[in-house]
Amino acid sequence: MRNFYQLKILGIKKETEDSTSVAFDVPSELYETFNYKPGQYLTLKFSINGEEVRRSYSLCSSPVLEEPLRIGVKRVKDGLVSNHINDNLKAGDTVDVMPPDGRFFADVKKDSYKTYYLFSAGSGITPILSILKTVLLTEARSYVHMIYGNRSQDSIMFNTELNALQEHYSDRFILEHTLSRPKSNWSDLWKTSKEQSYRKGRVDTDAVKWFVNEYPPYAQNAQYYICGPGTMIENTKKALKSIDVPEDRIFIESFGGSASVDTTKAYENAKLTAHLNGETIQIAIPQGKTVLRTLIDAGKKPPYSCEGGVCSTCMCKLTSGKIHMNNNLALSDKEVEQGYILSCQSIPLTESIEIEYE
């Protein structure tokens, strides 16, 4: 099982009005453990108001650059952890961090010759930035075509870094900004770069089709990476599939949190039997709690990291009874058919349920 390590915060930088990036100091003996692929995330653990909470944050740094591990965190309205990070963390603090993980990453190789289409919006830039930098630096012949959606000029994370990359790799890096509510008064930052322009609107079906038509691939081995909030991922994927982009060339990362309001009612005080780390636990599931939370509150140590239905770390097998998952962005239909569930998303629907962590 993956453990947490205490990492010291090397530096904190305000990126935009409502986002911050955090750089970690990884001691040399942990280099190997914290090695990562561009696109992967870290899981951070905090204790806030007496409760242990974990959240995942994608690395926006590149493993091939001599730079510290860095994450970018955008405030979520009323969000517990994102605001805690933005408000309270400072250089020198230590944070419990689980080593990098995740299935969303680019397999970057020196000799590859590809066209990478990168679609991102808002905080979804983080894993995309890591892929972008790694590809440009490593694959001298590959092309990157990127579209980045934001609300306005001011909310573009890593704008300076992106501009510098665009300048340096202008022959094979295309970057288009699209803004849903552009400011007519250009900010100072905006004015300094001569040619920067943007498209109006979101990263939606029209934008995706326009972009792929405007910038056809030169290298024919094209791959499509998508990360962003809300319906952006679904919309982008749908647009790509509507123009016959094969499924196996599309890669997505969801940050969760966008599930529509779920009104499914749990079975009150259902009995849970859980087989975990060789122990059999019997306990009632309080109203409003997930299977995972119930176990954590009882002092048990079930595996989990994102608690958002994305990473599948909390996966277990349902051996009797029925459950409902609020959000499932990790398990395939086949896995669900075989009885696998995400315990962080599961609420009971029957009087008793039994699960087994493998």
Add this chain to the structure above:
Amino acid sequence: MNNQKNMMHTLPVEAYTSKKWFDLEQEHIFSKTWQFAGLIEDVENAGDYISVQAGLNNIFVVKGRDNRLRAFHNMCRHRGTQLLRAVGKGQKAITCPYHDWTYDLEGKLVSIPKKEEEFPDLCNKELHECGLNLHEASVDIFKGMLFVHPDKNAPNIMTFFGEVEPYLGPHIPEELIEYQKNKDEPFYAKEINANWKIVVENYIDQYHLAHLHEGTLNMYDHAKAEFGWAGPHYHFYEPLVPEYLADIKNASPFPLIDKMPENKMGAYVPWLFPNIGITESESAWNTFHAIPLAPDRTLVVIRSKTMNVSEWEYTKQYTKSMTSKVWKTIGNKGKYEGDASDPMASGDFMAEDVYACEQQQKSLSSPFFSVGAQAQKGEFAVSKFQSVVKEWIEKHRNDA
């Protein structure tokens, strides 16, 4: 190879005359390399396709709505009938003419007439899961040219061409437009009565330039030619002669290629293994495709691109070129005196080359034939090319 006398440089003479060698090359060279398939504008819009013979395989390239090209073997999975003819536009699906089996543009089988009646036991899954989708091939773009490879997991095209890329001209063929004398016909196409390697060896032979073409290619300074090999590919550059350079803006037959730097005006003439040459000059960019038809027959197809400027610009340049004094002394005089129908008196360097190739091929069947000597610099490329051919066949024969 039993008789050491009957050698070219590195290859035996029979490599230029026998069906056995022709077949070996078709199998191990032309079916195992990236093969020239055309120019990117040949497949411009979604649903447009072209098909090409690439060694033993006929491969078609089609553009998807995502602007990405796909390549498939042009062969119905039912009874093998060739699906598509040479070129076509706006295709939505691909239907075999024989029994109407139909595939989508991803190569997936989507319909079989009378499926339930005639093929009840074929497979009880979706049609595209029955293992009868079109065989995939590979396609990619290099310097504005389309290349296909019969293997869907072909080594990427830049590992094949990457090494020679730095030696190519500054031309951006995508920005140029095709120059056609007759609509939809290549600039030049001719069957030559010589083995394809004779044609290649002529193309890469620096020694002959000042002799065979003494009156036709003397606007280039052969003494200053720089040439060599990068991987299996040959590269060559030579500058203009000072006389032509001095009046280049007038003398050039076409508007000058805007990407050519004034201090490095000349011709880049690389040969990309196995059978595509490029001629990148101060005013034109040409592909030179040598397609083997038989041991002693080769089809040469040249496509030509020039600057994308108005007809008026061409007319002006042509007039200036006609009146330039440069052409009074260089560029278009045949080696022999005589009628223009005699290739050696035609003043056309291409006709001179064809003539030389055919004359050499004629001698290969003579029991007295042998290569007497090799110019150590000017003909080095000839024997080098032969060893590349030899090594490629040996390597791929052993892999099989």
